[in-house]
Amino acid sequence: MPPLPAPPRRLRALAVAALCLAALLPAFPAGAATPGPDHDGHDRALEQRLEQLVRAPGGPPGAIAVLQSDGHTRVVRAGVADLATGRPPRPGDHMRIASTAKAFSGAVALSLVDRGVLRLDDTLRRRLPQLPAAWGAVTLRQLLNHTSGLPDYSEDPDFIAEVIADPRHHFDSRHLLDYVADQPLLFPPGSRYHYSNSDNIAVALMAEAVTGTPYERLLAELVYRPLGLRDTSLPQGYRLPRPYLHGYDVTVSPPEDVSELISASGAWASGGIVSTPADLTRFIRGYVGGALFGDAVQREQRRWIPGESQPPGPGRNSAGLALFRYETRCGTVLGHTGNTAGYTQLIAATPDGRRSLTFSVTTQINAGRPQQLTLMRAVQEDFVCALLRGRP
DSSP: OOOOOOOOOOHHHHHHHHHHHHSSOOOOOTTTOEEEEEEEHHHHHHHHHHHHHSSSSOOHHHHHHEEEETTTEEEEEEOOOOTTOOOOOOOOOOOOOGGGEEEEEEHHHHHHTTSSSSTTTTHHHHHHHSSSGGGOOOOHHHHHTTTOOOOOOGOOOOHHHHHOOOOOOOOGGGGGGGGGGGGSSSTTOOOOOOOHHHHHHHHHHHHHHHHHHHHHHIIIIIHHHHOOSSSSSSSSSSOOOBBBBOETTTTTSSSSOTTTOOGGGTGGGTOOOOOHHHHHHHHHHHHTTTTTHHHHHHHHHTEEEEEOOOOOOSSSEOOSSSOOOEETTEEHHHHHHHTTTEEEEEEEEOOSEEEEEEEESSSSOOOTSHHHHHHHHHHHHHHHHHHSOOOE
């Protein structure tokens, strides 16, 4: 990769801050016990809430939450990571992170903005002229806050038919937008919010175009390495690294293991990343806490507009640039959610990045399952309250 311009800020201080953020969360060996004492039964109460979610009709076979505050880590878990063996979920287990991968593409793009390589008002016409001319006025900012109007390739009938015919089909990730290239924008760019998986494909393509570097390598150079992410990757196939949290379809009986059902190539920058609860904790603390880009870019990221993540996160949602604000009864956290076959995710941190929550369950819960979604959001809000107040 050609050398990128240094970000216009104190490089040494940034590097030290990133290293400190990475060091705050210890590496959990595969067999590690849950760290942290049970203070006054607080963790027990959280365990009971997580068990309530797991045991509810249509609940996930397993769930794990990592809460970190000023260097102290609490791991709360319920159910199992694998129905066949009964072993518990662990912070070092790999999993599909679904649309929380959009925060990673945001991290890449905003890091390039911080370096002056990209601008938030750069258009598709300027950076990706090969895309349809009708899309040309869409800006990077609009892609990142889902006001672009790009039609969602993942809703295209031809794309869906290919997935149904062969869930492990290998897509050309850099041509996913071809499925909707004959379609106009859904609305004038910037006029309203509409969550679209196409947005983050275009973000990654834009980052590649301005750097001449594959998106996977940009992730490694701009995100994984600065934050010390050792177990995070963007694969093309359907295999998961071992050990992993097994994801299940619980709408059938017995539940079907769908962990390795779908090729990641069909999600790519919009949702194909594989990571662990431990690595996601490092990521969200650094991403929200300012380890990857400067204050000016962060202020632009936090210009909030009406809009929900998918699935909605706890409390009242609003959208920024590859980041959502979750206003709960106990206070506000910033982060992202995601769902895919077998997995639902929430990653969040306080605005200063000092406290964080990673919340992962092993089935897909979204608006199509309203009762389970309502319960999950309530449990997530209880965990946010425990994070902010030190108690459920």
